[in-house]
Amino acid sequence: MIRFEQVGKEYPDGTTAVDGLSFEVSEGELVTLVGPSGCGKSTTLMMVNRLIEPTAGRILVAGEDVAAVDPVRLRRRIGYVIQQAGLFPHRTVLDNTATVPALLGWKRATARARAAELLDLVGLDPARYGPRYPHQLSGGQRQRVGVARALAADPPVLLMDEPFGAVDPVVREQLQDEFLRMQDTVRKTVLLVTHDIEEAVRLGDRIAVFGQGRIEQFDTPGAVLGSPATAYVAGFVGADRGLKRLSVTTLELGDLEQPPVVRLDEDAATAAGRLREADARWAVVLDASGDLHGWVGLDALADGRPVGPQAHRMNAWVPVGAPLKQAFGVMLQHDAGWVAVLDGSRFLGVLTPSRLHEALRRSVDADARGVARGEVRLDSVADA
Numbered sequence: 001m002i003r004f005e006q007v008g009k010e011y012p013d014g015t016t017a018v019d020g021l022s023f024e025v026s027e028g029e030l031v032t033l034v035g036p037s038g039c040g041k042s043t044t045l046m047m048v049n050r051l052i053e054p055t056a057g058r059i060l061v062a063g064e065d066v067a068a069v070d071p072v073r074l075r076r077r078i079g080y081v082i083q084q085a086g087l088f089p090h091r092t093v094l095d096n097t098a099t100v101p102a103l104l105g106w107k108r109a110t111a112r113a114r115a116a117e118l119l120d121l122v123g124l125d126p127a128r129y130g131p132r133y134p135h136q137l138s139g140g141q142r143q144r145v146g147v148a149r150a151l152a153a154d155p156p157v158l159l160m161d162e163p164f165g166a167v168d169p170v171v172r173e174q175l176q177d178e179f180l181r182m183q184d185t186v187r188k189t190v191l192l193v194t195h196d197i198e199e200a201v202r203l204g205d206r207i208a209v210f211g212q213g214r215i216e217q218f219d220t221p222g223a224v225l226g227s228p229a230t231a232y233v234a235g236f237v238g239a240d241r242g243l244k245r246l247s248v249t250t251l252e253l254g255d256l257e258q259p260p261v262v263r264l265d266e267d268a269a270t271a272a273g274r275l276r277e278a279d280a281r282w283a284v285v286l287d288a289s290g291d292l293h294g295w296v297g298l299d300a301l302a303d304g305r306p307v308g309p310q311a312h313r314m315n316a317w318v319p320v321g322a323p324l325k326q327a328f329g330v331m332l333q334h335d336a337g338w339v340a341v342l343d344g345s346r347f348l349g350v351l352t353p354s355r356l357h358e359a360l361r362r363s364v365d366a367d368a369r370g371v372a373r374g375e376v377r378l379d380s381v382a383d384a
């Protein structure tokens, strides 16, 4: 969808901002460009919509060399979001959002209806916020309007330059989550510039790690964190890349352990028998409707009473498909040696610290073998 072919940019004063850049972004893919200040990320982005002209190579969008497209027409097909949102101060939020449709000659009512729809999509009630002016919004709300405005004419491509950079960390994370949810629906082809590796990892389907004017590594977040291509990348992603990897690796069925399961209303002898058979010291306890209740130890069942009074309540659980980081967080929060993994309310198994470690290893191995995330089970890794 977006293709860079040997693109270079040398500014008139002789600064080489970008040199011999070649990479491709697929349709519907979100690629983050990350790197330290001054490494050429913004220059790269702005060459796509011709705010900056390359001095070497070419850039294709949907197969068309952008140099051959009229810049104004080009920019109407490419959404652009910048830090601080860049809204027109003297126009209402609704009119700001309707800017591009209006430029495209849409009927005023249609453009405004579309703008209202987009404000809704980014979580702003159009009736409440539409009539306001930008200075009457919080920083986070302004960023949302910036995103809504960029999406208003439904452009296939979205360029975002530090779109969440101007807000505090809490709002930032919230905006990132909302953006990811929205991207799930709209599936734009997105190039997003950030200097924050956490953000790059969180948002990107793939990440381009920039050194001075060139890409040092272009790969999935898991691969960049799991096997940095160069010492520079390893340094940039940080010594805690193992920890960061927890947030990009999701739980799979094959990661789970299957301890014995007993029912709350079961008698102790049957339950204890099941534990002994499995050579287990404890079992997961489910209630009469099969929902997670907690756990019970083998010792507590020794006096032959029903499971119920002996069982401990424990509400440590995560949904299947959750990131390992979430599972680890719940484990720590409950000071527990395991967390239950549920599909809806159905109990699937438990994740233990050693299985968590194995899951991390699995994902490192999978990325090293070039397998996409989410396609590998523990058993297939053991076979490999």
Ligand SMILES: Nc1ncnc2c1ncn2[C@@H]1O[C@H](COP(=O)(O)OP(=O)(O)OP(=O)(O)O)[C@@H](O)[C@H]1O
Binding pocket: 011, 012, 013, 015, 016, 017, 035, 036, 037, 038, 039, 040, 041, 042, 043, 044, 195
């Ligand atoms: N108009 C210009 N004239 C000369 N040099 C420039 C110009 N614009 C940018 N540069 C230089 O080009 C290099 C790349 O700049 P660019 O803005 O692309 O970096 P960046 O990675 O986006 O940085 P930041 O994260 O700080 O925004 C820098 O060394 C910068 O000083």
